Amino acid sequence: MISVTEARAKILAALTPTGPETVSLAQGFGRVLAAPVSARLTQPPADVSAMDGFALRAADAHQGAVLRIIGEAPAGHPFPGTIGPGETVRLFTGSVIPAGADSVLIQEDATAEGDTITVNEACPPGKNIRRAGQDFAAGDTLIPSGARLTARAIGLAAAGNHPWLTVHRRPRIAILATGDEILLPGEAIPPGSIVSSNAHALAAFITEHGGEPTILPIAADTLPAIAAGAAAAQNADLLITTGGASVGAYDLIQESLGQTGLALDFWKIAMRPGKPLMFGAIGTLPLLGLPGDPVSAYVCALLFLGPAIARLSGLPATAPATEPARLTTALKPNDQREDYIRATLTRDPTGLAVTPFPIQDSGMLKTLANATALIQRPPHDPDLPAGTQVQIIRLADI
């Protein structure tokens, strides 16, 4: 058995980012840049007003001064002339500062009457002016390669005048659920059978993390069925299997795929839930074998598949972020396996508090769905009294 950290490092070392594709700006949200976005213009392109008001010469803008309005410059319509002594031009947020002016008086500090204004507040040079290039200059890198595009980044790429973006292709991830006992949701479920839930949860997980899932037909517990399922995944960037990876006589994935050229890297890790995690490759197709238990499958997805999708997507690939929280109840000593405990996270005046669910059976999907955090316990962690600070992974907003 290897550790969680070792297992993740081995998986990530075997994966490389997908190639680039061109998408429109409107399709860019959530994608990962495969090339930096550089500014194609300077923003603001010229000195512009930061407020609605009056462009003037600061030297003229003493309290009580009366200035003559010689024009106006709405945004998009720069004033063509030059402001001379005693003159002013009405302008608006974003208007280009006319030649001759070096300051902007905000409209609340001016009294307009006919074609003149009276200055009610002195106005130093540069006041209420956004300098050309204050936001960015042409050629500046706006967003680095390898960044995931947020809504704000999409706005910035637009402002940099980019209608197209170069992003990594979404990783294609095929999911093969195996087992004679599982059937698709909605079917009649005879005694001894259960509904296949892992493939659907994993497809949603993959979508959430920016991948493109393919749910393969369920493979029965026979060597040819499993081999046929894996063969259908040959155009994927990663094949996920669920179930069939432990030492049971009916756990056939290793045997079946061994016959089709599976090079196994590891198949057991020191964690709970989720011991039978398998990783290897069939030719150039990486294969991650998740446990069949839905809770184990999800926790392993969080710890290994999430970072794997990040790596395939061109993102930095790291362990899920942890943060400290205070235990509200005691925990018994941990054994040699790293433990991920389903829990409820709350915020109280002293910070985050975390309460484990009393039953941690890895068959309990409802508990997992209701959890808002996982408590991460290292191997051989001692007895922890209530109040101890532990590390948690958030599963949901609180």
Next chain:
Amino acid sequence: MISVTEARAKILAALTPTGPETVSLAQGFGRVLAAPVSARLTQPPADVSAMDGFALRAADAHQGAVLRIIGEAPAGHPFPGTIGPGETVRLFTGSVIPAGADSVLIQEDATAEGDTITVNEACPPGKNIRRAGQDFAAGDTLIPSGARLTARAIGLAAAGNHPWLTVHRRPRIAILATGDEILLPGEAIPPGSIVSSNAHALAAFITEHGGEPTILPIAADTLPAIAAGAAAAQNADLLITTGGASVGAYDLIQESLGQTGLALDFWKIAMRPGKPLMFGAIGTLPLLGLPGDPVSAYVCALLFLGPAIARLSGLPATAPATEPARLTTALKPNDQREDYIRATLTRDPTGLAVTPFPIQDSGMLKTLANATALIQRPPHDPDLPAGTQVQIIRLADI
């Protein structure tokens, strides 16, 4: 000017959730349930094994006992007979416990030889058995109406045997950017003009929050152009405008839409960035007018549009979540406007630390894109020395 909290309450009071639609389980991720998901079966459907091992009578399972293997029950293939004294059946995780058995010996504690096993560890009644219904029973509510479907919830709905889900229709949100000075990304940008970035950032924001954005053609600063833009939004659940909402003579939205029946609720709020926020309705179409400044537009989207989409989607609609962080630098006293300061969030051994960007100009989109948090400052907040605890809104993972 009204407060941020009042403004949000007015907006939310004017909105109602969209109607229901049926989607397949595979389309359900991220959607909001319009009806609860109840279990259509019991899980586990019968008492099942939690481990790979041997079903037996606990009374027989003393150390050194030799039991006869009378069959096996792989998952999906229940054993048809009954276990009598001195007998055992090989089974696997998820296998139905055969009649007569009341305990499961894990395979690591058994020595198998031919058709017998030797028990190496006593095994009390109920050991390694998952009881029927331990996860959920038929008829149980698995996921309540109004919940957003996570990957885990999709798994749970699948396990409850649901191929279809009843969810709220995605809110359709039309975006009308106005201004003579703005042009679409990729166009030649003449002096005095800038690229329209708000519509694209807002479309991404709407997608991120589960809405369906429509970017309307840019409306020039004329009454008929704005009216035509708004008319094109009549099938939307909400119309967003950007720009044109302040008191400038070229800020025509109120005038134009007043002529087409706009009932204005409010149009100024005590916040920075983002004073000119407008809300009202044209007939039954709610209208939220955002400022033209990209930073103001985004911050207003976060504070008002996010909750508005939540309300339209059938979710609980609340202010964005805040959490405490420690200021690394001092802040001067705040004026009468609630302030949202672009900042960088870091974690150090004492908790979260937050550092404001030195320049807070609302024209600086690059600063916004690089921010990982907003510091929320109430009106009239006094001088804050470095080390003060403030409330922040997270913008990105750190």
